[in-house]
Amino acid sequence: xxxxxxSAPYRAQFLAAWLFREVGYESVEHCAKAKNPDATxxxxxxxxxxxxxxxxxxxxxxxxxKHPGELNSWVAIRELALSNVRSLxxxxxxxxxxxxxxxxxxxxxxxxxxxxxxxxxxPDSLAKATLLIHDIFGSLSENDFPFNDLYxxxxxxxxxxxxxxxxxxxxxxxxxxxxxxxxxxxASEKKDNFNVIVEDLKKIIxxxxxxxxxxxxxxxxxxxxxxxxxxxxxxxxxxxxxxIDPAHREIPIDISLRISKLIGDLYATDEKTSVSEFLHxxxxxxxxxxxxxNDSGPYSEPRENVCDFKHLPLxxxxxxxxxxxxxxxxxxxTDWLRVTLFQGAPRVSEIGSKDSDKWxxxxxxxxxx
Numbered sequence: 001x002x003x004x005x006x007s008a009p010y011r012a013q014f015l016a017a018w019l020f021r022e023v024g025y026e027s028v029e030h031c032a033k034a035k036n037p038d039a040t041x042x043x044x045x046x047x048x049x050x051x052x053x054x055x056x057x058x059x060x061x062x063x064x065x066k067h068p069g070e071l072n073s074w075v076a077i078r079e080l081a082l083s084n085v086r087s088l089x090x091x092x093x094x095x096x097x098x099x100x101x102x103x104x105x106x107x108x109x110x111x112x113x114x115x116x117x118x119x120x121x122x123p124d125s126l127a128k129a130t131l132l133i134h135d136i137f138g139s140l141s142e143n144d145f146p147f148n149d150l151y152x153x154x155x156x157x158x159x160x161x162x163x164x165x166x167x168x169x170x171x172x173x174x175x176x177x178x179x180x181x182x183x184x185x186x187a188s189e190k191k192d193n194f195n196v197i198v199e200d201l202k203k204i205i206x207x208x209x210x211x212x213x214x215x216x217x218x219x220x221x222x223x224x225x226x227x228x229x230x231x232x233x234x235x236x237x238x239x240x241x242x243x244i245d246p247a248h249r250e251i252p253i254d255i256s257l258r259i260s261k262l263i264g265d266l267y268a269t270d271e272k273t274s275v276s277e278f279l280h281x282x283x284x285x286x287x288x289x290x291x292x293x294n295d296s297g298p299y300s301e302p303r304e305n306v307c308d309f310k311h312l313p314l315x316x317x318x319x320x321x322x323x324x325x326x327x328x329x330x331x332x333x334t335d336w337l338r339v340t341l342f343q344g345a346p347r348v349s350e351i352g353s354k355d356s357d358k359w360x361x362x363x364x365x366x367x368x369x
Contacts, residue, residue, distance in 0.1 A: 008181035008184060009181070009184040009186075010184065010324075017052055017341060017342070018052075018342055018345065021050075021052045021342055022347065024052075025042060025047055025347075028042065029041060029042060043365070044347075045365035047347060048345065048346065048350075048362065049343065049344060049362050049364060051327075051341050051342045051343030051344070051345070052340065052341040052342050053338065053339075053340055054326070054338070054341060055332070055336060055338045055339075056317060056321065056336060056337065056339065057235075057317075057335055057336035058235070058237060058238065058313055058335050058336070059235060060313075060316065060317045060320050060321070061306055061317065062227060062251050062253050063320070064316050064319070064320050065255060065306065066253065068291075068294075068297075068300035068301060069186040069187065069296040069297070070186050071296075071300050071301075072186075072296050072297030072300035073183055073185075073297075074299075074323045075299035076183060076297065076298075076299055077180055077183050077184070080175065080183070081170050081173035081175055082151070082166060082169065082170060082173075084174075084175060085169045085170065085172045086145070086147055086148040087145070087148070088147055089144060090141060090142070090144065090145065090146040090147070094147070094172055095146070097171065097172060098137065098147070098168065098169070098171070098172060099134075101168045101171050101361075102130060102134040102137070102168065104361045104363075105126075105164070105168060106127055106130045106131060106134070107361075108362060108363055109127035110123070111363045111364035112328075112364055117329065117331055118331065119312065119314065119315075119331070120160060120318075120329060120331070121160050126164065129160070129164055132161075133150075133154075133161070133164065133168070136150065136153055137150050140153070147169055147172065150165060150169070151165060151166070154166070190294050192290055192293060192294070193293055194274070194275045194276045194279070194293070195274075195275075196275050196293070197271065197272055197273060197274055197275065198266055198269050198270065198271050198272070198273045198275065199271035199272065200275075201262075201266055201289065201292055201293075202266055202267070202271070204292045204293075204295075205259065205262075205263060205266075205292065208295075208301070209259055209292075209301075211303045212260055212263075214303075215256055215303075215304075215308070217256060217260040218260075221310065222257065222305055222308050222309075223257065223307055224240060224241065224307060224308060224309035225238045225241065225307045225308075225309070226238070226239045226240075226244065226246045226250055226307070227239075227250065227253050227254070227306065227307070228244065228249040228250055228251060229249045229251060230249075236251055238313075238335070252287050253306055254305070254306065254307045255287075255288070255291055255301070256304065256305040256306075256307075257305060257307055258285070258287055258291075259288045259291065261285070261288070262288040262289065265285065266278075269281075275289060275293075302316060312334060313334065313335050314331050314334060314335070314337060317336075317337060318337070321337075321339050324341070325341060325342075326340060326341045327339065327340055327341075327343060328340040343360075343362060344359040344361065344362030345359050
């Protein structure tokens with residue numbers, strides 16, 4: 001039912017993941033006791049600090065490209081919360097809360113320590129960045145809308161500085177959970193409406209896909225890779241077009257390239273031609289046309305060419321994992337990375353305590369595990 005606590009998208013899955021973490025702890029302690037009845041328990045601080053480790057690879061890229069509605073939902077929620085915070089005046093309470101999050105972030109990154117993790121900043125750099133952000137906010141804190149001013153400053157910085165500022169600002173948002181839950185719901189199926197003409201498709205491209213011009217899709221490097229399904233593992237892979245013919249194994253996520261090809265044939269066709277008639281003449285454009293007509297919202301389309309030689313899958317992977325609440329990103333190559341979920345999350349016995357909702361960015365404990 002709608003009011004069931006697990007009716008909201010993702011809740012059941014994340015509850016299960018959190019419970020796996022608990023089962024893991026109990027299994028470790030059970031095995032230790034079986035081997036030595038005098039074995040000690042896990043340190044409480046360390047058991048909270050430990051998260052649920054995970055590694056993920058190229059499969060996230062096709063998922064992101066095939067689920068524009070979900071992407072739009074995630075980003076829309078972020079933008080709603082950010083807009084709310086930017087509109088807040090600098091009350092003493094709000095400023096104090098942000099100061100506390102500056103301190104938490106600095107303590108977290110400092111306690112982890114470590115060099116940059118290409119292509120991203122590492123804990124040491126992020127700790128320094130947090131101090132810089134704190135200093136900047138100090139110079140803005142007496143403004144009427146200091147949180148908005150901090151964001152405007154952040155927009156002009158490196159993207160990781162920008163996103164660190166956004167992450168901290170979002171902690172000030174108090175949007176009702178029910179509103180967030182409702183925005184997470186995405187219609188799983190949409191009916192195709194081909195009752196449009198070529199002129200309509202051209203308008204959609206001009207209004208929503210203007211950024212294609214920035215991707216240099218006419219260059220040879222733009223078509224360097226195919227995305228294919230592995231014969232042996234049945235998992236997504238990138239393969240060089242010049243080396244492998246994907247045949248039946250291609251994964252059609254080359255949306256930017258497909259729409260770029262579509263544009264040429266659209267402009268060679270009479271604007272009043274129906275889309276159905278157009279597709280009868282050019283059936284190869286079916287995927288691109290459906291993408292245009294199934295408008296999933298302003299944030300639904302990754303502005304990427306995933307087939308480009310210079311495309312770095314890690315960025316799209318990190319975006320998706322961050323939306324799931326994962327952290328501690330540790331790239332292992334250009335194609336896969338390790339992450340942590342629920343680092344700092346409370347144990348079962350701590351649920352409902354006054355601090356049980358303030359567990360992110362935990363300082364690494366000292367001493368023995």
